[in-house]
Each structure stands twice: as structure tokens, then as C-alpha cells.
Amino acid sequence: MTQNSPDEFVKGISNGNRRMIAKAITLIESRLKDHQTLAFKVMEQILPHTGNSIRLGITGVPGVGKSTFIENLGVALADSGHKVAVLTVDPTSRRSGGSILGDKTRMEKLAAHENAFIRPSPAGETLGGVAAKTREIMLICEAAGFDVILVETVGVGQSETSVSSMVDFFLVLMLAGAGDELQGIKKGVLELADAIAINKADGDNLNAVEKAKRDLEIAMHLIQPAYPTWSIPVLSCSSVIEGGTKDIWETILDHGKKFKASGEFLQKRKKQSLEWMWTLVEEGLKQRFKNNEKINKKIPAISNRVENDKISPTAAAEELLSYL
Ligand SMILES: Nc1nc2c(ncn2[C@@H]2O[C@H](COP(=O)(O)OP(=O)(O)OP(=O)(O)O)[C@@H](O)[C@H]2O)c(=O)[nH]1
Ligand SMILES: [Mg+2]
Incomplete structure (x- = not known):
């Protein structure tokens, strides 16, 4: 099979052609030198057409409900005409053994939605490698017209830092009633958050959620906000009740509005691009x-x-x- 030219890739991607998007991603993930050279050319050409999306990162311990949250929010957004891409950063081997399929079935409705695109974690030996590829895949999705990018990462080690440095808004999902240790509440993770949400705020869980919210609000007072225009809210949400993720989305929109008005939005993206460059220099x-x-x-x-x-x-x- 003959390889497409950079121009064909760029045209296919900007037309939102799924087959070309998938091919471009394969190119990004390839280790072959020829593929990398071609990928580089494609990336260079699509770069001016990237950036027009809301980039949202979601983290939390396994089982906190990240995928269900993404399915729920994603379907609501896709139904209202947004084009939603879901990517994952997961450097652990948890996903070998068919759980990619597991995630697709968890996001059954979203996976089948014509306005959605779901792509599991790329392979890579290092977290930096996985994250760099996810970042480039995100740019391809943007050039293809996706205007909401949701990046799921499991709350393990450095993956949160990588994801928070590629998104506009970083959401930390938590559970009520689970001990701090179980939640992996490292001060570092809270410092990365743009909002914290106690998930599964439904059924018998509501009292525990209220208590957890109060505790977390106290804990958050100890954290110096990274941006002057934003103090990090502690919210609650549920993916099993109708509209249970609506407040979160509104918070994200509000954050975007404020950050754009203050100039911090562009500032943050510029800073992230530079940080990414230095990460790649170090890895290289x-x-x-x-x-x-x-x-x-x-x-x-x-x-x-x-x-x-x-x-x-x-x-x-x-x-x-x-x-x-
Ligand atoms: N009651 C309740 N259950 C939920 C909610 N969200 C998710 N769950 C359940 O919690 C379990 C885990 O949900 P997932 O969405 O797979 O969690 P995850 O964080 O993506 O897990 P990993 O991908 O393994 O890290 C599933 O059985 C869901 O049905 C919620 O809002 N309320
Ligand atoms: Mg999941």
C-alpha cells in the first residue's frame, strides 16, 4: 500500500475523514523513522488549525467513575452538536488484557455517537512517550474539528502532571468516605486541580458526600491558587442522575470565560507549549x-x-x- 502524502493527510484530517484521522494517529504512534518524518510534516502543517477546543482532563482513582462521567457528559455535549474526542493517558499495564474493550463498552453510547471519537492510550515505554503522543493526537482531533477534548487519566504517579499540562481545565474526581490514603490525595494532585468533584453523589451516598465536601473545602484553603482569577471549587456530581454532570460543565465554561477575559487562557497554553518542548528536549x-x-x-x-x-x-x- 502506498503511503499518503502530507498534503493528503492534511486535507483528509481537515475534512474530518475518520479513516485519515486513524491513519494519521497510526503514523504518530509508529516507531519507524519514515513514519516519524512524515508525521512531523503533517503535524507542522496542521498546527495552524489546532487550538479551537476546550481541553478537559479528568483524573481520579480507579473506579471513581471517570469513564462513566465522560460517557455521560460526552453524550450530552455530542447531542447538543459538539464534536467530542476522548483520549486516555495510561502508562500502566492495566489496560493490556482487553480493558480497552471494557472502556469502549462503558462508553457504549458515546462510542456509537456520530459526533464522538474515542481513542485509547497509545503504546509507549515511558509516560513521557505516551503523553507526547496523546498530545499530538489531541492536535489532530482539533484540526479535524473536534471542539471538546476529554482526556482520562488514572490517578497514578506522574500521569496527572502530564495530563494537567496539556489541558485547559483539570478535574479531579473523588469519592466520599474513602480514606485520604485510598484516594491518593497527595497535595500535589490537589494543586493541579481546577475543580474537585465528589462523584457518585446519589442514593445513600449523599450525606457522606456533604461531609467530604466540607472536609475538602477546608483542605483546599491551605492551597495557594495558581491563578488569581480562579479559586478552586469543590463540587459534587453523579453520572446516574439526570443532569448530574451539568454543574461541572458550567463551571468549566465559566472558567474558560474568565481565563479568556483575563488573558490567562492564552498565557497558560503558551506556557504549556514551552513546557512540552523542554520535556521533549529532556527525553531526547x-x-x-x-x-x-x-x-x-x-x-x-x-x-x-x-x-x-x-x-x-x-x-x-x-x-x-x-x-x-
Ligand atoms: N452510584 C454511582 N455509580 C457510579 C457513578 N459513576 C460510575 N459509577 C459506577 O462505578 C464503577 C466504576 O466506574 P468507571 O466509570 O468505570 O470508573 P473509572 O474511574 O473510569 O475506572 P478506571 O477506568 O478503572 O480507572 C462502575 O460500576 C460504574 O457504574 C455515579 O455517579 N454513581
Ligand atoms: Mg475508566
């Missing part, structure tokens, strides 16, 4: 270092000298770096 440097033959040859001897106190780790690092 590491990769080049690891793949450098000259350095690889020197490593055993120099390691030996470090182990036997013949050379200080500082001097050894200096020497290895000098070969780059």
Missing part, C-alpha cells in the same frame, strides 16, 4: 545518551572507578556527559 537527550555507542563503551570502566572510589560520581558524570 536521555535517549541520545543511552543510544550513544561511545558512551556505552565507557560506562563499564567508569562505573568500576566510581564503585571503587577512584573517581567521584560528579567527575564521572561530567566525563560521560562530555562525550555527548
